[in-house]
Amino acid sequence: MKKMGIEVTFVDNDITPEELDKAFRPNTKCVFGETITNPTVSIFDIEKFAAAAHRHGVPLIMDNTFATPINCNPFKFGCDIVTHSTTKYIDGHSVGVGGCIVDSGNFDWSANAEKFPGLTTPDESYHGLIYTEKFGKAAYITKATSQLMRDFGSIQSPQNAFYLNVSLESLAVRMARHCSSAKKIAAWLKTQEKVAWVNYADLEDDPHHALQQKYCPKGTCGVIAFAVKGGRQTAIRFMDSLKLAFIDTHVADAKTGLLHPASHTHRQMTDEQLLEAGVAPDLIRYSVGLEDPDDLIADLAQALEQI
Ligand SMILES: Cc1ncc(COP(=O)(O)O)c(C=O)c1O
Structure with a gap:
């Protein structure tokens, strides 16, 4: 710009x-x-x-x-x-x-x-x-x-306008599913010993819960931000161990995908620069798709066992 x-x-x-x-x-x-x-x-x-x-x-x-x-x-x-x-x-x-x-x-x-x-x-x-x-x-x-x-x-x-129009017809149903699955997975992540922190505003103890209740009370979205303990290299090992999620710059999709900005989109930045931009170096962005949330939890659990 x-x-x-x-x-x-x-x-x-x-x-x-x-x-x-x-x-x-x-x-x-x-x-x-x-x-x-x-x-x-x-x-x-x-x-x-x-x-x-x-x-x-x-x-x-x-x-x-x-x-x-x-x-x-x-x-x-x-x-x-x-x-x-x-x-x-x-x-x-x-x-x-x-x-x-x-x-x-x-x-x-x-x-x-x-x-x-x-x-x-x-x-x-x-x-x-x-x-x-x-x-x-x-x-x-x-x-x-x-x-x-x-x-x-x-x-x-x-052609793309046609695709979008078809997709809009199922948006309400898909959003409800993205939100209920992400909420379940975020709550589960919070119980895990190897997880350092979790951001998901539709959980009652999240610092943004009051704003979420005011502005999007039906739910937020399928995206969860969280971190595993152990820094950049551990985050990379964790991601590489997942079997059901694409490692992907894309987000907010029917298929579950995840991104670790510090090793992908923002890899040119130091930890200090990342913090200045509001992105924690250990942050993993996990975008919950339409798969069965219990399958996704099982996948996350096996990847946590690898670190
Ligand atoms: C919140 C948000 N807005 C805008 C964009 C830009 O999207 P596009 O790639 O469709 O130009 C992105 C892409 O990641 C995004 O996540």
């Missing part, structure tokens, strides 16, 4: 509203967060961030990929725009890469016109139309789909 001229100020989820206010810069255009963060699976405090964004005249945009529309509706809590990587649960079977933007239409771009000239001043590539004047509440999504899709070419192929 830096190469596109976009700078980011990172803040902690647990930040106080006062500290959060101080993090805004004169050129801040939006606040962005994930409902359930990847890979630490903490729960984003939507109302706190929405209130701060609106105090500073900018929208709250949220990535709702892990929760899906089944488990969380961020608009109910003040979020303005939602994005999804449909590559994950919405597709659910790794058949097509895709994404979507859902605009609540609630953000008033005109009230902060000087911050959003792309929406509030004439667009010469469309005969000088002004999106906010012509489309009102639909200004943002109209610009995104008419101008930016045209310029960037981020268009889904018809």
